[in-house]
Amino acid sequence: MPDQPRFELYAYWRTSATYRVRVALNLKGLAAQERFVNVDAGENRGEAFLKINPLGGVPTLVEAGFPPLTQSAAILEYLEEIAPNPPLLPSDPHGRARVRSLAAMLATDTHPLITPRIKRYLMEHGFDDAAWRAWQIQWFSTGLRAVEQRLASESQTGRFCHGDTVTMADIVLMSIIVVVRVFKIEVAGTPTVNRIAALCEAQEAFAKADPMRQEGAPQP
Ligand SMILES: N[C@@H](CCC(=O)N[C@@H](CS)C(=O)NCC(=O)O)C(=O)O
Structure with a gap:
């Protein structure tokens, strides 16, 4: 059986902020299981999702044992730290x-x-x-x-x-x-x-x- 991906990514097809995380995961060779949140149908404002992200936004990255990580910029910085190659920030x-x-x-x-x-x-x-x-x-x-x-x-x-x-x-x-x-x-x-x-x-x-x-x- 293949290993379960390390991450779950709460996502919607069209979103700019989720796209950023998808690209970074792809560049760094990391896998995430996507969880579809239908933003157009308002699922992001439902009680269940607001427990994961109180601002009701995607993306949200979930990793077992840690609180859900929101904000695409913070997620990109985190991925950069745990998987430094290829670097997505300059060295200076x-x-x-x-x-x-x-x-x-x-x-x-x-x-x-x-x-x-x-x-x-x-x-x-x-x-x-x-x-x-x-x-x-x-x-x-x-x-x-x-x-x-x-x-x-x-x-x-x-x-x-x-x-x-x-x-x-x-x-x-x-x-x-x-x-x-x-x-x-x-x-x-x-x-x-x-x-x-x-x-x-x-x-x-x-x-x-x-x-x-x-x-x-x-x-x-
Ligand atoms: N600053 C946040 C923005 C998150 C955000 O607003 N995502 C949009 C989709 S791109 C969203 O889920 N919006 C829901 C809404 O506006 O109700 C980030 O960079 O992750």
């Missing part, structure tokens, strides 16, 4: 700070604005579908264009966001790109982002994590 402090800063521009300052809970609140307070779409375009564009400006102008940018190997910055960047595509939004004027995205998605670890390849994704 300035480099690590730059990678974390690029990642936070999207994971901390962009993504939370377009989550289902924000949509639900806005729709209950006067938004309609068109206003919501304009909101999504506004915040995705703001985040991606700001990252583009840094990537295009900073000398540490290489083939990837930082140097010539994949880091957490690429994982988070791609986590926004794949969701922008799910919502069929086009953000113009981001050539460096597009160049790096093409390199990332050519890698199996990214391709396997694509939302459209997950359980529950709409069939083409």
